[in-house]
Amino acid sequence: MLGTMGREVNRGGAMAVSVKDVARVAGVSAGTVSNALNHPERVAEETVERVRAAIRELGYVRNDAARQLRAGRSRSVGLIVLDMRNPFYADVARGADARAERDGLSVLVSDSARDHGRERRLVDLFAEQRASGVIATPLTDDLAPFEALARHGVPVVLVDHEGDSDGLSTVSVDDRKGGRLAVERLLARGCRRIAFVGGPRDLRQVRDRFEGARRAVAEAPGAALERIDIDDLTVDHGRAAGERLLRRSERPDGLFAANDLVAVGLLQALTMTGDVRVPGDIALVGYDDIDFAASTVVPLTSVRQPAELLGATAIELLGRAPGEHVRFEPEVIGRATA
CATH class of the missing domain: 1.10.260 (434 Repressor (Amino-terminal Domain))
Incomplete structure (x- = not known):
């Protein structure tokens, strides 16, 4: 006034x-x-x-709002992740934020919670706010909302998603190779009854990691791969899967969890009774190598993704011509579980 x-x-x-x-x-x-x-x-x-x-x-x-209105774009970047409960996405956000600060940008982080409607509403919201760019881990291969955003002049970078759209840039890790590396680690320990624990199946990351695991097992004489589906990639769902395994008379001798949260839940269930030795009876490999993977009761072997580098690279790609695709290589970080 x-x-x-x-x-x-x-x-x-x-x-x-x-x-x-x-x-x-x-x-x-x-x-x-x-x-x-x-x-x-x-x-x-x-x-x-x-x-x-x-x-x-x-x-x-x-009055930054007035300056942004004159410029036609804000100095904020929208970041949409699948699940903020997963420390992997917190690391992606940390990398993006550190790189954005160097460019005078801020990062607004939102969680799609793996909900199609929420994902679309977040895309619309960032468009209305005149975001200078949007970084997202898409829920499915339906990229229409992001392609529409790009057609209206808003740069879009997809994270943890391989390139299949000329109008969008992507930064990802080779998840098929990561799945192969995880199972090869188990095979090298002598495991032959291997189970993949993950879900839901429509998540690209779950599909690709399972496919890499399947190919590794197919090339190993005498090895077999079982798939154990769970509804969500959380500690609770991993623990529930582990409890079901404990009730079985025949168990896998090697487990590959689709992410570290699931692996932590499996580890909790398997070691709680003291009847199963990890890795003596069942070896275990996780995925992502989140910070506390090394601090579990039995330090977790995991496939590392360079999460902070993914976020930083996504910010860099926003300033380049659309359609650039960057893919990093995963690596196994060996610890006590496999």
């Missing part, structure tokens, strides 16, 4: 500080203040510091 002299007043009743106020205290023009804020390379370093000192003294906060 306006004060008695026409100056803008904030909600607390105090007069809002303007660019002209900053210019007066710094002894420069309003245009110099604008350049010091938006293009500091055009202004002498001493002058920039005087402007910053005046800003600190006055407590000036620039």
Whole structure:
């Protein structure tokens, strides 16, 4: 609202500080203040510091919303992940945020919670907010919402998704190779009755990791692969799968979990009674190599994805021509479970 002299007043009743106020205290023009804020390379370093000192003294906060409206784009990047409960996505977000800060950008993280409707609403929301780009781990191979966003001039980078659209850039890890590496680790230990624990089946990551596992087993004489489906990639679902295994008379001698959360749940169930030795009776390999994989009761062998590098690379790809595809190689991090 306006004060008695026409100056803008904030909600607390105090007069809002303007660019002209900053210019007066710094002894420069309003245009110099604008350049010091938006293009500091055009202004002498001493002058920039005087402007910053005046800003600190006055407590000036620039109206970024108005500047964004003039520019047609915000300085924010939307990041949509499948499941914020998974530390892997927190690491992706950390990498994206660190790289974005270097470019003067901020990252707004949202969780699709593996819900189609929510994913579409988040895409629409970031479009309405004039995001300078959107990074997403798509729920399915239906990329129509992201392709529409790209057609309207918003750069889109898909994370943990291999490239199959010319209008979208992608950054991913070779999950088929990761699945193969996990099972080859189990085979090298002498495991021949191997089970893959993961789901749901419509997740690309689950499909690709299982396919890599299947190919590795197919090339190993005398080896067999069982698939144990679960509804969600969580510790609870992994633990429930492990409890079902304990009730069986014939068990696998090697387990490949679709991610580390599932592997942690399996490990909890298998070691809780003391009847099963890991890896003596059943060896176990997880996927993602999240931070606490090394801190489980039996340190977890896992297939590592460079999560923070994925996020940082996604930010970099937003500034390039669309249709670029970057793929990283996974690696097995050997610990005590396999």
